[in-house]
Amino acid sequence: MDGARERITTNIRKGVLEYCVLALLSRRDMYGLELADWLAVRGLTASEGSLYPLLARMRQAGTVQTRWVAPEQGHARRYYAITDQGRAHLRVFATVWREIQPHVDELMGEEG
Amino acid sequence: MDGARERITTNIRKGVLEYCVLALLSRRDMYGLELADWLAVRGLTASEGSLYPLLARMRQAGTVQTRWVAPEQGHARRYYAITDQGRAHLRVFATVWREIQPHVDELMGEEG
DNA sequence: CCACATGTCTTGCATAGCAAGGTATCTTGC
DNA sequence: GCAAGATACCTTGCTATGCAAGACATGTGG
Numbered sequence: 001m002d003g004a005r006e007r008i009t010t011n012i013r014k015g016v017l018e019y020c021v022l023a024l025l026s027r028r029d030m031y032g033l034e035l036a037d038w039l040a041v042r043g044l045t046a047s048e049g050s051l052y053p054l055l056a057r058m059r060q061a062g063t064v065q066t067r068w069v070a071p072e073q074g075h076a077r078r079y080y081a082i083t084d085q086g087r088a089h090l091r092v093f094a095t096v097w098r099e100i101q102p103h104v105d106e107l108m109g110e111e112g
Numbered sequence: 113m114d115g116a117r118e119r120i121t122t123n124i125r126k127g128v129l130e131y132c133v134l135a136l137l138s139r140r141d142m143y144g145l146e147l148a149d150w151l152a153v154r155g156l157t158a159s160e161g162s163l164y165p166l167l168a169r170m171r172q173a174g175t176v177q178t179r180w181v182a183p184e185q186g187h188a189r190r191y192y193a194i195t196d197q198g199r200a201h202l203r204v205f206a207t208v209w210r211e212i213q214p215h216v217d218e219l220m221g222e223e224g
Numbered sequence: 225c226c227a228c229a230t231g232t233c234t235t236g237c238a239t240a241g242c243a244a245g246g247t248a249t250c251t252t253g254c
Numbered sequence: 255g256c257a258a259g260a261t262a263c264c265t266t267g268c269t270a271t272g273c274a275a276g277a278c279a280t281g282t283g284g
Contacts, residue, residue: 237273
């Protein structure tokens, strides 16, 4: 067996990871590892190695903004919040997703 | 407005195009432009510039095989057919898709 | 004070869509 | 015949992005 399954999963994630992050942040602010864990459990990302560079890009693009929070116990954390621009991008993604996903679903529906 | 929508669409396609092709070929053999038209109409690809290199890779990977067909009228066409290996990859994709797609759907369901 | 967990981030690589451009062959109209 | 356009195939070069691996810093517990 080659790494076919990993390659497949990786490529699907390329299209959706950024907008899953935006959707999560539209519910509530979260910090890096918290996002990483939530996403990893659901198979939406593999490690922080993809998430932190993505978050940095998003911050630069202006779809998220951040603040440091120092809890009374434990490590200082950088919390991420979605911006208005981020919400706009998320709406565009949701539209595109609803256009493409049914076609893929239909094609895969005949499988298995 | 930047090219946000195009970037989003392009990245979703990166994950699914190859397996939409396999799913189509599991129905019947098709030739290059025929595949390109079918996929373009449904927003699954933008031009032959992505399809032909993909088909070449797939041929090399052994998930499809090809034969030339010269019709009585018109151009000679290279027809693509799915192989057993292609069918196996398609099944793996369908499984992964069914794992990931519901999570994305749920996250996007709250959008607009 | 040493080991481990928790947090953030970087480096370098491999992959794949696509715009643009190229070539050849077949049909149609004059 | 011959020019123009449709049909069919393919290539080059660019860019974007997930990720393995690793680095670093700080807090916690024995």
